[in-house]
Amino acid sequence: MSPSTLRQSTCALLALSLVTTATAGPCDLYDAAGYPCVAAHSTTRALYSAYSGPLYQVQRTDGTTTDIAPLSAGGVANASTQDSFCAGTTCVISIIYDQSPRGNHLTRAPPGSAGSGPAPGGYDNLADATAAPVYLNGHKVYGVKVAPGTGYRNNDAKGTATGNAAEGMYAVLDGTHYNGGCxxxxxxAETNSVDTGAGHMEAIYFGNCNVWGTGQGSGPWIMGDLENGLFSGQNAKYNGGDPAINYRFVTAVIKGDSSNLWAIRGGNAASGSLSTYYSGPRPSGYYPMKKEGAIILGIGGDNSHGAQGTFYEGVMTTGYPSDAVEDKVQADVVAAGYATSS
Structure with missing residues (x-):
């Protein structure tokens, strides 16, 4: 093969690779593998290649709202729409739309058994819409910066796992924004915002709360919030296989099967692959599970709202996704090009 032909062949393969990456979002990958998304939330980008609907809604102090959509189908959020709408005033993120067909949108969380939020009516605060700017392949977008007292919820979600049914989930988070609060x-989570007992939740937790479980070092850790406990593995307290995280952008994965099996996986959302931090039996007292199917962001199942963190994107699926499909999703996240500057 001549050098010219070799160059042409290499370029063709590279172009094909770029097209494939651009046209397969995380939920396309899950769907193709037989684990369809039942919730897909992101303020930074579309999570399906064909999705062109709204990603989130912003609300000004005067109460007016506008939706923020991708620049194009399958693309990144059109942050300029938000910048223009919020110029000269302040904005909050009032709705995080579900991109899946289920319509499981997230809105301001109501009070729960852990107490009322600081907003009128005991609801939680909404996130400042401009507090978490980042870049995806050079395009400015905004994440959801959760301060203590801020929270989102959907207590009437459709299609999410209940009882002992299997499910998977991942989230891309800011690895430097956390605390030890719950x-x-x-x-x-629970559908009534009340702590109804062990096994009634299955959620990704990120932070360095050490009241329940811990991993290596001083944290932060990716753990599973299974209600009445944050778990870093099978043991109720310390599990040495769950490392402290030191990435600016973190991919966090939790999944649970209908058998006595669950797993914690994670990695750098800006480069590299996922690692498995735990895979094995559930903690004592957490099988069979009693999941209720509500969706939470930034809070505990009982509306505990003392934590902080920043969320960029995340999905929930049916079934117990294979490591192989999660590895493809991680490659898609890396290709999205999360960065702190252009």
Whole structure:
């Protein structure tokens, strides 16, 4: 093969690779593998290649709202729409739309058994819409910066796992924004905002709360919030296989099967692959599960709202996704090009 032909062949393969990466979002990958998304939330980008609907809604102090959509189908958020709408005033993120067909949108969380939020009516605060700017392949977008007292919820979610049914979930988070409060979660929770007992939740937790479980070092850790406990593995307290995280952008994965099996995985959302931090039996007293199917972001299942963190994107699926499909999703996240500057 001549050098010219070799160059042409290499370029063709590279172009094909770029097209494939651009046209397969995380939920396309899950769907193709037989684990369809039942919730897909992101303020930074579309999570399906064909999705062109709204990603989130912002609300000005005067009460007016506008939706923020991708620049194009399958693309990154059109942050300029937000910048223009919020110029000269302040904005909050009032709705995080579900991109899946289920319509499981997230809105301001109501009070729960852990107490009322600081907003009128005991609801939680909404996130400042401009507090978490980042870049995806050079395009400015905004994340959801959760301060203590901020929270989102959907207590009437459709299609999410209930009882002992299997499910998977991942989230991309800011690995440097956390605290030891309870609880910065994304995932499955109680439908009445009340702590109804062990096993009634299955959510991603990120932070360095050490009241329940811990991993290596001083944290932060990716753990599972299974209600009445944050778990870093099978043991109720310390599990040495769950490392402290030191990435600016973190991919966090929690999944649970209908058998006595669950797993914690994670990695750098800006480069590299996922690692498995735990895979094995559930903690004592957490099988069979009693999941209720609500969706929370930034709070615990009982509306504990003392935590902080920043959320960029995340999904929930049916079934117990294979490591192989999660590895493809991680490659898609890396290709999205999360960065702190252009």
């Amino acid at each position: 609880c910065f979660d994304y995932g499955n």
